[in-house]
Amino acid sequence: MTSVAHSRSEPIRDPGHGEAFTGHMISMDWTETDGWTPPQLMPLAPLPVHPGTIGLHYGQVAYEGLKAHRRSDGRMALFRPRDHARRFQRSTHRLAMPTLPEDAFIETAELLVAADQGSLSDDPSHSLYLRPFMIATDVSLMLRPSRGFRFLLMAFVAGSFFDPDVEAVSVWVSHDRVRAFPGGTGDVKIAGNYAPTFPAQRQAIAAGCQQTVWLDAVERKYVEELGGSNAFLVRGRGPRAEVVTPELTGTLLPGVTRDTILTLAERLGHPTRTTRVSLEQWRADCLDDTVTEAFACGTAAVLTPVGKVVDPVGGDWLIGDGRPGPVALKLHRALVELHHGVLEDPEDWCHVL
Ligand SMILES: *Cc1c(COP(=O)(O)O)cnc(C)c1O
Numbered sequence: 031m032t033s034v035a036h037s038r039s040e041p042i043r044d045p046g047h048g049e050a051f052t053g054h055m056i057s058m059d060w061t062e063t064d065g066w067t068p069p070q071l072m073p074l075a076p077l078p079v080h081p082g083t084i085g086l087h088y089g090q091v092a093y094e095g096l097k098a099h100r101r102s103d104g105r106m107a108l109f110r111p112r113d114h115a116r117r118f119q120r121s122t123h124r125l126a127m128p129t130l131p132e133d134a135f136i137e138t139a140e141l142l143v144a145a146d147q148g149s150l151s152d153d154p155s156h157s158l159y160l161r162p163f164m165i166a167t168d169v170s171l172m173l174r175p176s177r178g179f180r181f182l183l184m185a186f187v188a189g190s191f192f193d194p195d196v197e198a199v200s201v202w203v204s205h206d207r208v209r210a211f212p213g214g215t216g217d218v219k220i221a222g223n224y225a226p227t228f229p230a231q232r233q234a235i236a237a238g239c240q241q242t243v244w245l246d247a248v249e250r251k252y253v254e255e256l257g258g259s260n261a262f263l264v265r266g267r268g269p270r271a272e273v274v275t276p277e278l279t280g281t282l283l284p285g286v287t288r289d290t291i292l293t294l295a296e297r298l299g300h301p302t303r304t305t306r307v308s309l310e311q312w313r314a315d316c317l318d319d320t321v322t323e324a325f326a327c328g329t330a331a332v333l334t335p336v337g338k339v340v341d342p343v344g345g346d347w348l349i350g351d352g353r354p355g356p357v358a359l360k361l362h363r364a365l366v367e368l369h370h371g372v373l374e375d376p377e378d379w380c381h382v383l
Contacts, residue, residue, distance in 0.1 A: 198337030
């Protein structure tokens with residue numbers, strides 16, 4: 031391992047949006063003959079990239095996103111790193127890339143957090159967002175899988191995306207474009223899944239919305255995801271209101287946050303259900319006040335209440351009174367407390383350093 035020039039860094043006070051990078055990165059290379067090299071911690075720096083690199087042309091690139099939080103006792107903890115490691119294995123497998131062992135994934139994450147935790151201020155709404163990714167490094171324009179790969183891990187300081195005092199977001203329904211389709215790659219985190227969503231994201235923003243509602247590719251009927259987050263609905267009101275999310279059909283990303291919310295909701299006394307949710311049912315159930323809340327969730331966005339659906343075909347509707355609802359706020363608080371070691375952690379999801 032290379033020595034570290036600046037192991038202590040100044041806290042980043044203004045995290046901005048995904049650009050407040052920390053000082054280091056970790057790099058490992060893989061070849062067919064030697065497997066993985068040991069992880070190297072080094073200052074974050076540009077990569078020399080040959081323009082004929084396979085990863086650039088054919089998208090043989092997979093990634094993950096996980097967070098490290100500073101707990102109330104001052105120690106750092108990665109949230110569910112083993113689940114992220116396993117999903118990364120599924121993503122790389124889908125693109126004919128080598129497997130990074132779970133323990134190596136976690137070891138590199140520990141290494142980077144130890145080196146760069148000084149960048150994280152004591153603002154409890156900030157966290158370290160870790161971005162592990164694997165790229166195909168062979169230089170060839172033949173349409174074939176690479177034989178050499180690089181694993182990289184970098185991080186940025188993330189602010190809180192959602193302020194409970196702020197309004198809920200609006201979402202825009204994409205009827206023309208789809209994000210994922212049966213047999214495709216919607217259930218893994220690969221680079222090629224995201225640029226094709228950018229035009230719809232632009233349409234959503236032009237319509238005054240923050241996110242896209244993705245429908246299923248076959249019937250164009252069922253809600254799958256909200257932008258790059260998983261979708262939730264709340265049916266009914268009060269302490270026994272039901273928490274519902276679209277079932278994993280193979281075309282939506284099995285979010286670690288989605289799974290965490292399902293568990294937390296049950297623990298707080300809310301029945302949960304995973305099922306197919308049609309756009310029409312969502313609309314009808316909001317109009318007769320059966321569905322009272324909706325929210326999006328993911329590692330980056332944590333939990334974002336949705337107040338309005340803008341549907342260019344069927345017309346717009348409000349969810350509840352259009353403001354963040356009590357179940358979303360309660361689940362958001364529980365999730366943040368779990369991240370910070372305040373809430374009990376019977377599943378051992380917090381990986382304390
Ligand atoms: C990453 C991601 C999510 C959220 O997954 P988490 O594991 O909760 O971060 C949801 N949908 C898509 C498309 C994603 O890329």
